[in-house]
Amino acid sequence: MKYLTASTIALALTAGMATAQECPEDLPTIEPGKLTMSINATLPPRQYLDASGNLQGLHPDLGNEIAKRLCLEPVYQNVGFEVQIPGLASKRWDMVNTGMYYNPDRAKIMRMVPYVVNALAIVVERDNPLGVEGYADLAGQPVGTEISGFADNLIRTINDEQVADGMEPMDIQAFNTFGDAFAALGAGQVKAVFGPDATAAYLAERGAFEVGASGLNPGLPSSFGFDGETGEVLAEAVAQVLRDMVEDGTYDEMMSSYGATQIQHWADYTGDIAIYYTPE
Structure with a gap:
């Protein structure tokens, strides 16, 4: 184009x-x-x-x-x-x-x-070593997102709900940009990034990462x-x-x-x- x-x-x-x-x-x-x-x-x-x-x-x-x-x-x-x-x-x-x-x-x-x-997705390391398929699989794991955005607020709400149900808390790390969050994923600083579906597909097509779960919270x-x-x-x-x-x-x-x-x-x-x- x-x-x-x-x-x-x-x-x-x-x-x-x-x-x-x-x-x-x-x-x-x-x-x-x-x-x-x-x-x-x-x-x-x-x-x-x-x-x-x-x-x-x-x-x-x-x-x-x-x-x-x-x-x-x-x-x-x-x-x-x-x-x-x-x-x-x-x-x-x-x-x-x-x-x-x-x-x-x-x-x-x-x-x-x-x-x-839009929709959201969970992006993970290649071959998805943690077997992430949804939010529950992020319990106890370091998760990256972009600071103060919708994804940041949503993953914190989901984390609070899971903790209330007795699950381990996520270690949510908010970065200045999603680019920084994906760099942290590549460096092993986090085990997943919660962000836009379209970006997840783009990165997966290029072999950089893998999509653990997609189509989350559609309609935004x-x-x-x-x-x-x-x-x-x-x-x-x-x-x-x-x-x-x-x-x-x-x-x-x-x-x-x-x-x-x-x-x-x-x-x-x-x-x-x-x-x-x-x-x-």
Whole structure:
């Protein structure tokens, strides 16, 4: 699949791929003519840097297409997940584009536009020496995940439930990125990583690790994020671009190329690309 870069988009715009008549007017972005997005490029195949240091994956592909249709140049800030939501409020970027999980609590503080469905997996060492097939097999074992994310919160909840049932506690180790967690797995620091299903399949195909269990907790959507107070206009513009992509087949083509589950399969899908924001 061909990946679009910021320079490619800029050249396309000047060549007339998008005309002024097609461009939304007066979009409130932090830098005129640009769409600045935060991303954490540590999670292939959704978002990562290739051997040449170029940003690749589903999330940047989506961001590039959205920027093109809004007649903006895509700009990425590759930062840790923990600063991405605060960065919206401090106007460091216009939107979060890092595969952030939707949940109702987050929708109280930011505008969220779900766009793809996820599941989680347990990734283990090659040949699965512990015979991991599910959560119970992680009892008493060191388990890695990404700090403060949905997977981190979920595995801690599952661990608490198993301990209450008399099982040994997991030694849960939260890393700054899933990339760090997988590096720890390769080094023997942890015996399993609890993280995204798509990344598990990607690594298993390349022989780096093995998938102990997959398809866990299915139906969780990833979302773009926008500032709650100032992001209404931009969130609606991006949601409309996604609707147009669904209508013209671009969305289906892009999701299929990555083996991603389309948002239409989310149990709470309303029949339309929607914006979720329920401030208290």
